[in-house]
Amino acid sequence: MYQDQTLTCEDCGKEFVFSAGEQEFYAQKGLTNTPKRCPECRKIRRQKSRRKMYSAICSKCGAETKVPFKPTEGKEVFCKECYKQMQKASATA
Numbered sequence: 001m002y003q004d005q006t007l008t009c010e011d012c013g014k015e016f017v018f019s020a021g022e023q024e025f026y027a028q029k030g031l032t033n034t035p036k037r038c039p040e041c042r043k044i045r046r047q048k049s050r051r052k053m054y055s056a057i058c059s060k061c062g063a064e065t066k067v068p069f070k071p072t073e074g075k076e077v078f079c080k081e082c083y084k085q086m087q088k089a090s091a092t093a
């Protein structure tokens with residue numbers, strides 16, 4: 001089975017452990033690459049790449065959702081689920 005691996009972070013050069021559990025998780029997701037960065041650097045990169053998201057209320061189901069644009073009052077906003085359903089509906093129409 002899996003064994004903990006010690007890897008070197010590409011960004012900060014620090015060693016970090018790619019644990020057996022993480023390896024299993026990666027394998028389950030079908031990822032064959034080993035992580036190149038330590039968890040801290042990965043977190044930093046994720047935060048940097050994350051676009052600013054605004055919370056909005058879905059006009060259809062009322063669920064709170066996040067949108068990449070500032071919601072305009074009076075304009076309809078849909079959550080991911082409703083958006084998906086609408087796309088499906090329009091595809092079959």
Ligand SMILES: [Zn+2]
Pocket residue numbers: 009010011012013014037038039040041042
């Ligand atoms: Zn690092």
Ligand SMILES: [Zn+2]
Pocket residue numbers: 058059060061062063078079080081082083
């Ligand atoms: Zn919705």
